Amino acid sequence: MLKGNFPVESFEKIKTPFYYYDMSLLRRTLDRVKQELAKSPDFVLHYAIKANANPVILSTISSAGFGADCVSGGEVRAALSNGFRPDAVVFAGVGKTDEDILFSLKAGIARFNVESVEELEVIDSLAASLNLIAPVSLRVNPDVGAHTNAKITTGLSENKFGINYEQLDSVLAKALKLKNVEYKGLHFHIGSQILDMSDFASLCNRINSLVESLRAKDLPLGDINVGGGLGVDYHHPNHLDVADFEAYFDVFRKHLTLPRGCKVHFELGRSIVAPCGSLISRVLYVKQGTSRKFAILDASMTELVRPAMYKAYHRVENLSSNESEEIYDVVGPVCESSDVFVKEASLDKCHRGDIVAVRSAGAYGEAMASCYNCRPLPKSYFSDMMP
Ligand SMILES: *Cc1c(COP(=O)(O)O)cnc(C)c1O
Numbered sequence: 001m002l003k004g005n006f007p008v009e010s011f012e013k014i015k016t017p018f019y020y021y022d023m024s025l026l027r028r029t030l031d032r033v034k035q036e037l038a039k040s041p042d043f044v045l046h047y048a049i050k051a052n053a054n055p056v057i058l059s060t061i062s063s064a065g066f067g068a069d070c071v072s073g074g075e076v077r078a079a080l081s082n083g084f085r086p087d088a089v090v091f092a093g094v095g096k097t098d099e100d101i102l103f104s105l106k107a108g109i110a111r112f113n114v115e116s117v118e119e120l121e122v123i124d125s126l127a128a129s130l131n132l133i134a135p136v137s138l139r140v141n142p143d144v145g146a147h148t149n150a151k152i153t154t155g156l157s158e159n160k161f162g163i164n165y166e167q168l169d170s171v172l173a174k175a176l177k178l179k180n181v182e183y184k185g186l187h188f189h190i191g192s193q194i195l196d197m198s199d200f201a202s203l204c205n206r207i208n209s210l211v212e213s214l215r216a217k218d219l220p221l222g223d224i225n226v227g228g229g230l231g232v233d234y235h236h237p238n239h240l241d242v243a244d245f246e247a248y249f250d251v252f253r254k255h256l257t258l259p260r261g262c263k264v265h266f267e268l269g270r271s272i273v274a275p276c277g278s279l280i281s282r283v284l285y286v287k288q289g290t291s292r293k294f295a296i297l298d299a300s301m302t303e304l305v306r307p308a309m310y311k312a313y314h315r316v317e318n319l320s321s322n323e324s325e326e327i328y329d330v331v332g333p334v335c336e337s338s339d340v341f342v343k344e345a346s347l348d349k350c351h352r353g354d355i356v357a358v359r360s361a362g363a364y365g366e367a368m369a370s371c372y373n374c375r376p377l378p379k380s381y382f383s384d385m386m387p
Pocket of ligand 1: 048050051069071092189191192193227228229230267268269270271
């Protein structure tokens with residue numbers, strides 16, 4: 001059975017649980033994205049930092065030459081201190097604070113992705129107070145429902161994100177009129193973990209008709225930011241370890257009909273970092289119930305909340321055993337019945353002390369970790385710097 005490429009002997013010496021990142025896989029992923037972008041000189045990638053803001057991951061991605069998409073002042077700071085140039089940093093989010101806006105203005109970031117007219121006015125007045133011009137894009141709510149978990153769709157019309165179609169003309173007029181903002185383009189983002197390429201094709205069609213209507217009204221376009229959302233195969237991490245970037249970018253090459261020279265910005269997060277990360281844990285107890293067997297790990301929802309929060313599936317593998325598979329509910333020790341990694345999973349027979357890997361945990365794993373139950377935040381280790 002395939003178990004990925006794990007240095008299990010090194011793991012034996014490390015206190016569990018911890019995150020492990022396969023850096024050669026990350027670099028291979030970044031190379032594949034670069035190959036795709038090289039085919040389309042107008043395409044630009046800003047990595048969505050919220051997926052994983054570990055400094056080693058960030059510096060690897062900034063060294064590869066990509067920009068950063070941030071959704072908080074903390075993320076803007078993390079980007080700047082890990083090698084992203086200010087002119088490659090874009091900042092979205094419905095609730096930007098005055099402090100974060102002022103900091104980002106002074107830092108000279110490339111773009112504020114503005115989510116409401118109220119925010120636009122605040123950015124204008126804060127920029128005026130610094131005697132600066134803020135570069136802004138308007139985030140449009142495209143009303144495209146992605147076929148994914150309701151908690152991670154963001155593009156439906158009644159949603160806290162973005163500006164609705166009906167309001168766009170008046171907000172755009174305002175952006176053109178205000179003295180301390182400069183209108184730079186439009187921003188979209190329809191959701192996350194999207195594997196059905198027709199969702200992205202629908203987004204392209206929405207963008208095309210919007211661009212057409214702006215042209216008809218003689219309004220400026222600027223550049224187009226299509227957001228992120230490409231999904232990964234959580235079920236087969238060993239077979240499909242790099243997301244299908246070619247199919248993804250091909251959708252935009254095929255369906256977007258933009259004027260020549262119009263830049264297209266992408267903000268991928270999950271598809272860049274999910275496959276390279278695993279949560280490594282030990283089996284504390286194998287508990288025999290009346291009808292189920294539980295593998296109780298020393299890792300929990302505090303290191304990886306996605307199964308509890310989104311009912312997300314992660315493949316769990318026993319790295320220590322080669323005995324025939326048995327069926328377990330793989331659970332954590334936290335006092336919540338939702339602290340379950342996976343139910344009725346088939347794992348090589350588990351024993352106390354076995355090392356298990358919760359796969360494809362590089363995105364929205366470490367970044368969402370908490371200290372609930374007074375648990376420490378997880379440490380991280382990297383394949384090219386193992387102790
Ligand atoms: C979360 C987010 C992304 C990244 O989404 P992924 O599904 O991780 O690719 C991109 N843009 C915005 C505005 C986001 O909020």
